[in-house]
Amino acid sequence: MATSKRQLHLGLFLFSTGYHPAGWRLPEAATDGAFDPKFLQRVARRLEEAKFDFFFLGDALATSADMQYQFPSQMVRLEPFTMIANIAAVTEKIGLIVTANTTYSEPYTIARQTASLDYLSGGRLAWNVVTGMDVRAAQNYSREKHWDNSRRYDYADEFVKIVQELWDSWEDDALIRNKESGVFVDGSKVHQIQHEGEHFSVAGPLNVARPPQGQIPLLNAGTSERSRELGAKLSSAVFTGQILLELSKEFYKDIKTQAVKFGRSTDEVFILPGLVPLVGRTAEEAHAKYRELNSLLVTNYDLTALSARIGIDLSRYPLDGLLPDLSLSTLPGKEAEWLVELAQKAEGKEEITVRELFHYFAATSRGHLLIVGDPEQIADQMEKWFDERAADGFNICPPYMPDGLDLFLDLVVPVLQERGLFRTEYEADTFRGHFGLSRPDNRFARKAALEGVRD
Ligand SMILES: Cc1cc2nc3c(=O)[nH]c(=O)nc-3n(C[C@H](O)[C@H](O)[C@H](O)COP(=O)(O)O)c2cc1C
Structure with missing residues (x-):
């Protein structure tokens, strides 16, 4: 039986003034891309032309002017849900990742927003689950202090479980819309979730129908044990910051091994380190x-x-x-x-x-x-990390914008394609599809089928 060759997954991690702290100071660099819809739309369209898997927006809930010398791109930027809605409208294939922080939100709110964006994008959304690194967020959300790691991840575990149940609260065929009978919805296929837990009580159902992908894929990034566990158990992709090949191989193996312990296949979770490619023609x-x-x-x-x-x-x-x-x-x-x-x-x-x-x-x-080099040298490095199972793909962070991105797309992507390492055409038009992930059954429909309550 022919098996399809393993290929890289590539996404853009948006730093609108580039990943390098001084990227915006280059004479040719754009300095105001973060607030320019035309700039952001052009970036997304270019990624789609290059057949990228996704466009990823990070987020934080606090800022200060002194971030300018190290993190200018993260100091001020647009809110990701709003921005992705705009990007969804001008693209057709590329996956779109929004970051939402569980520590400072409510499951019902996030379930609605993500389900809505999955509709607006035609099934292209994924959610980067974060619990927040910036302790200053507490001061912006009427809290005395930022919770410690274990409390944040306890809260996140329960939060994500509720969101996933809410996404299923409408079965796929609940909306009948029968003009003759006048029945718009089959009430037996709409479910309360009646969640009563340590941190939340949520009745449901959600007021958005089941999202096109059924379950919106989750992603996460983190270094702590709890974060790795969340990734191995629930995430379709795990982002990571790794500069050393050997350590990345260890991280890769750890997540995949843990995923198997949670009853998942190693092909259900992809490891995507960040990569800053500084590309030159020579x-x-x-x-x-x-x-x-x-x-x-x-x-x-x-x-x-x-x-x-x-x-x-x-x-x-x-x-x-x-x-x-x-x-x-x-x-x-x-x-x-x-x-x-x-x-x-x-x-x-x-x-x-x-x-x-x-x-x-x-x-x-x-x-x-x-990494710094000509297109072949950059592709060699990527291939090495991919072959040695330090990465299943990369979260590309161009050092400056937009030329740093354009050089990668115009010069490195074709080399990866020639080597058979990256797709030349999209084979799917959903986030799940790009990663070869199947659409999960609805838990309530499955339960009804098991109990034999339906024909
Ligand atoms: C590639 C990457 C992207 C991340 N993006 C965000 C983000 O957008 N917002 C955020 O609050 N944290 C972000 N983080 C931080 C992680 O979610 C995580 O909180 C951090 O790595 C600390 O790990 P821990 O949560 O296990 O303690 C990111 C981390 C990585 C490696």
């Missing part, structure tokens, strides 16, 4: 752009965090002198070496200075792998 062009970006960083070169990361107090060395011998590192393992290797590759040379290592660290401090 390697020289890419390295020059990398240097240009770093020259635009606004920083006081505080070496504290980097010193801790590599186990050597770098403040004792001149910023423009060569790196000290890594055998001086007080850390066990090879993480210091691996980080330096990545920085050397990004610079395109063996001997790098303390300043140059700092640049790589600053550019990746939010946790995603930055």
